Amino acid sequence: xxxxxxxxxxxxxxxxxxxxxQYLPLSGRPILTRTLQAFDMCSRVQQIIVVVPPSxxxxxxxxxxxxxxxxxxxxxxxxxxxxxxxxxxxxxxxxEQAGVVLIHDGVRPLVSAxxxxxxxxxxxxxxxxxxxxSSVETPKLINKRGIVAQTVPRDQLGLAQTPQAFQLxxxxxxxxxxxxxGFEATDDASxxxxxxxDVHVISGLRENIKITTPEDLALAEILLxxxxx
Numbered sequence: 001x002x003x004x005x006x007x008x009x010x011x012x013x014x015x016x017x018x019x020x021x022q023y024l025p026l027s028g029r030p031i032l033t034r035t036l037q038a039f040d041m042c043s044r045v046q047q048i049i050v051v052v053p054p055s056x057x058x059x060x061x062x063x064x065x066x067x068x069x070x071x072x073x074x075x076x077x078x079x080x081x082x083x084x085x086x087x088x089x090x091x092x093x094x095x096e097q098a099g100v101v102l103i104h105d106g107v108r109p110l111v112s113a114x115x116x117x118x119x120x121x122x123x124x125x126x127x128x129x130x131x132x133x134s135s136v137e138t139p140k141l142i143n144k145r146g147i148v149a150q151t152v153p154r155d156q157l158g159l160a161q162t163p164q165a166f167q168l169x170x171x172x173x174x175x176x177x178x179x180x181x182g183f184e185a186t187d188d189a190s191x192x193x194x195x196x197x198d199v200h201v202i203s204g205l206r207e208n209i210k211i212t213t214p215e216d217l218a219l220a221e222i223l224l225x226x227x228x229x
Contacts, residue, residue: 003099027225032107036070045116097169100168110220110223112205116163128164130199161205175188175191177191
């Protein structure tokens with residue numbers, strides 16, 4: 001079984017909007033709706049699980065999911081206080097003991113079917129696979145005084161994107177280990193790394209931006225228009 005786990009339980013404070021960022025319109029449709037459509041179009045994905053704030057499950061059932069016009073069934077799960085807790089809840093809802101899970105930010109609506117497929121193939125081959133963008137700038141390590149402490153070779157650095165794909169048993173192991181140790185991280189690959197799991201990388205997609213600010217939303221509008229056939 002190949003499952004897509006869409007995480008959309010965040011607060012979105014940097015957007016500066018009264019509405020959560022995942023529900024803001026992108027070319028006339030909610031961002032989260034477009035994200036769901038991207039995974040619905042991928043033939044290898046067999047089920048879609050969406051983690052949202054507990055108080056908004058009803059809203060998503062009536063507004064977000066129907067607007068997407070999906071062929072695949074969507075399961076809505078209540079999120080936790082942290083992203084890590086929300087992902088854990090989503091993983092617990094997957095009944096299978098084996099398979100691949102793609103963990104994706106709900107506010108990355110421009111992910112391509114080709115990238116989703118490549119992540120699935122990577123997880124099947126290696127166990128853990130994430131898309132990474134190479135740095136086009138010169139990275140600097142800055143100390144607490146605002147001074148450059150070190151120039152880091154850019155070929156040694158990458159910017160992690162989602163979907164992050166894992167064999168189900170491995171990522172469950174990583175989350176359980178993090179829970180036991182009280183370890184917290186900003187993405188699931190970090191949990192896998194901390195559990196001693198090798199995380200392989202593939203090339204990310206420049207258009208696969210995470211919409212967190214009004215500037216990101218404006219850029220996404222432009223990118224979406226360019227991507228249209």
